Amino acid sequence: MGQTTRQIVLKRFIDGAPSPNDFEIVERTLPDLQEGEFLVRNILVSVDPGTRARLSGKPSYIPPLRLGDLVGAFSIGEIVESRHPKFAAGDLVALAEGWSEHLISKGRGFIRRITDRRLPLSAWLGVLGVSGMTAWFGLHRVAGIREGQTVVVTSAAGAVGSAAGQIARLNGCRVIGVAGGPDKCGWLTGAARFDAAIDYKAETDLEAAVRSAAPDGVDILFDNVGNHMIDRVIPSMNPNGVIVVSGQVAAYNTDDAPGLMNTRAFITHRLKMQGLVVFDDLPQWSEAERRMADHVAAGEIAWRDEITDGLESVPEAFAGLFRGENRGRRLARLAPDPFEAEMA
Numbered sequence: 218m219g220q221t222t223r224q225i226v227l228k229r230f231i232d233g234a235p236s237p238n239d240f241e242i243v244e245r246t247l248p249d250l251q252e253g254e255f256l257v258r259n260i261l262v263s264v265d266p267g268t269r270a271r272l273s274g275k276p277s278y279i280p281p282l283r284l285g286d287l288v289g290a291f292s293i294g295e296i297v298e299s300r301h302p303k304f305a306a307g308d309l310v311a312l313a314e315g316w317s318e319h320l321i322s323k324g325r326g327f328i329r330r331i332t333d334r335r336l337p338l339s340a341w342l343g344v345l346g347v348s349g350m351t352a353w354f355g356l357h358r359v360a361g362i363r364e365g366q367t368v369v370v371t372s373a374a375g376a377v378g379s380a381a382g383q384i385a386r387l388n389g390c391r392v393i394g395v396a397g398g399p400d401k402c403g404w405l406t407g408a409a410r411f412d413a414a415i416d417y418k419a420e421t422d423l424e425a426a427v428r429s430a431a432p433d434g435v436d437i438l439f440d441n442v443g444n445h446m447i448d449r450v451i452p453s454m455n456p457n458g459v460i461v462v463s464g465q466v467a468a469y470n471t472d473d474a475p476g477l478m479n480t481r482a483f484i485t486h487r488l489k490m491q492g493l494v495v496f497d498d499l500p501q502w503s504e505a506e507r508r509m510a511d512h513v514a515a516g517e518i519a520w521r522d523e524i525t526d527g528l529e530s531v532p533e534a535f536a537g538l539f540r541g542e543n544r545g546r547r548l549a550r551l552a553p554d555p556f557e558a559e560m561a
């Protein structure tokens with residue numbers, strides 16, 4: 218008899234901002250473990266704005282979910298039973314399966330074994346997980362970041378944005394964050410040591426605010442938000458500047474996202490704009506992860522997460538992302554960390 222578990226599934230297709238009522242928790246019995254599979258008990262699951270792209274029933278860069286499907290997410294869990302030659306019971310792994318208390322994996326696709334326990338497990342779903350790696354590869358591979366450049370980051374107090382700004386700082390760049398509200402901006406120029414932060418909710422003229430924070434122009438824009446932000450930064454871009462399209466959180470809840478207006482600067486200033494899907498960088502992931510882990514363990518990168526309790530807390534935590542409520546990475550704890558339990 219397979220493992221009984223609880224999962225969050227999509228109850229109705231979402232039109233506009235997500236609500237907890239769009240999801241439901243169901244109990245399911247997982248199939249018996251087959252040769253080449255292992256069973257994971259999830260400890261932490263992630264709450265990501267990017268998940269929204271799959272919840273409208275419309276095609277996106279990954280196929281949309283159907284009603285009743287498990288909602289996708291990243292998680293870290295402990296292997297409780299293994300019939301896989303390369304994974305053993307007791308291993309801690311990060312996976313990209315979904316909001317579920319237990320999962321069966323074939324050990325393929327996105328899967329990371331976590332052995333470095335210098336930092337709390339939650340770091341491996343945030344600053345050292347997909348969020349931090351998106352920042353790392355967006356700046357290193359896509360933008361080709363160089364010392365002395367000026368970098369603007371949007372949704373800068375989020376998990377991806379805060380990592381991006383601090384990687385840029387560690388590369389000797391001047392860093393300006395754009396975020397909503399004085400509390401987030403205070404954290405950026407305080408703990409995260411950005412050179413400047415712009416509270417876009419308080420600014421009546423964001424374009425002028427960017428110009429004033431970056432008097433020598435902007436070399437890299439790392440955008441997590443969408444075209445209306447990009448358009449406000451383009452007039453400050455230096456020749457050969459690069460716009461990294463990491464995410465479009467402002468566009469996920471609408472079919473009517475604005476286009477770009479200031480495109481002439483792509484010619485006059487030889488600008489480049491390129492997106493990324495971080496999983497394209499899996500071959501280089503281990504090296505990037507190791508270097509980021511050293512920075513984080515040395516206290517050179519500040520990060521924060523907000524951890525809620527239980528599967529029940531996830532839908533509300535998800536909806537709150539689109540109201541700007543999160544301070545850093547949102548996660549939910551589904552089970553105790555066995556390592557911390559041992560240390561206690």
Ligand SMILES: NC(=O)c1ccc[n+]([C@@H]2O[C@H](COP(=O)([O-])OP(=O)(O)OC[C@H]3O[C@@H](n4cnc5c(N)ncnc54)[C@H](OP(=O)(O)O)[C@@H]3O)[C@@H](O)[C@H]2O)c1
Nearest residue numbers: 267372375376377396397441464465466467493494495541
């Ligand atoms: N390309 C990839 O491979 C990849 C991988 C992972 C993540 N991503 C993307 O990276 C971006 C950041 O992810 P994250 O996990 O760190 O989340 P995040 O930035 O914390 O996202 C939530 C934040 O977005 C901002 N926001 C929400 N609605 C907004 C709106 N309408 N206009 C402006 N800002 C809004 C809010 O911050 P403020 O209060 O500051 O507005 C909110 O707190 C997301 O777009 C995600 O999809 C991309």
